[in-house]
Amino acid sequence: MEDKFILTDPVFTRYIGGISARLVEPGIAPERLPRLDLVLVSHRHFDHLSAGSFPLLQAKATAVLTPVGAAADIPPGPYAVSELATWQRWEQDGLRVTAVPVRHSGGRFLGDANSHPHAFTGFVIEYRGLVVFFPGDTAYDEATFRAIAVRFPAVDLALMPIGPMRPEARMLPNHLNPMQALVASQLLGARYMMPIHFGTFVNSFDEPGEVEQALREALAGRTSKVPEVALLRIGEQRVFLARRARTS
Numbered sequence: 001m002e003d004k005f006i007l008t009d010p011v012f013t014r015y016i017g018g019i020s021a022r023l024v025e026p027g028i029a030p031e032r033l034p035r036l037d038l039v040l041v042s043h044r045h046f047d048h049l050s051a052g053s054f055p056l057l058q059a060k061a062t063a064v065l066t067p068v069g070a071a072a073d074i075p076p077g078p079y080a081v082s083e084l085a086t087w088q089r090w091e092q093d094g095l096r097v098t099a100v101p102v103r104h105s106g107g108r109f110l111g112d113a114n115s116h117p118h119a120f121t122g123f124v125i126e127y128r129g130l131v132v133f134f135p136g137d138t139a140y141d142e143a144t145f146r147a148i149a150v151r152f153p154a155v156d157l158a159l160m161p162i163g164p165m166r167p168e169a170r171m172l173p174n175h176l177n178p179m180q181a182l183v184a185s186q187l188l189g190a191r192y193m194m195p196i197h198f199g200t201f202v203n204s205f206d207e208p209g210e211v212e213q214a215l216r217e218a219l220a221g222r223t224s225k226v227p228e229v230a231l232l233r234i235g236e237q238r239v240f241l242a243r244r245a246r247t248s
Helices: 051-057 142-151 178-188 210-221
Strands: 006-008 038-040 063-067 080-084 089-092 095-100 122-127 130-134 157-161 192-196
Touching (some): 038 122, 063 095, 080 095, 095 142, 142 178, 178 192
């Protein structure tokens, strides 16, 4: 965002949880990263909080934000680790991050979800008039997205998970499908939506390419105004511009 670099839920390891292997290489190698002003960790699941990835960021990261209950899972390093409760803010050098509510789960290992019932969060990142929404993982809840939109009425970019989808009874209580991601972005008033959280690991019964195709079909079937959607390939880069003209 302008001259600030923020990394979200970094996973550079070949496996998550020692079980599921990557289907593709990371979009950028950790040694190619710039100095990071901030690392955001949305929750404790292995495909979001990768303890093995943090040693690769030792020379890059300066600060890490997590939900309440997740800081202890971050390996020690030269960075400062802080926990944010819902609606709590962190600010440094003009960069502001607010923890916002999402619907997910806070466990890390089988059977420990109740020990960390609130260790998940979304984030709204603000800097120099730019506003970015990053939910990590979340299920669809209209009231939650409307509440975020009330506090942040001008989201420039929503980074929206679009899967996994199947089996629906297991996935949708904790995740968005493509249509729900579109509707949520619309509720947020986002100018751009960038789909994330697909095609990297096998974590559902979705077939390769299925969630991307479902997104295209959802876009084709929508009659109401939706955000501009940028479906990036792994490793592809895109520059997004703020909706509001700013004085230099």
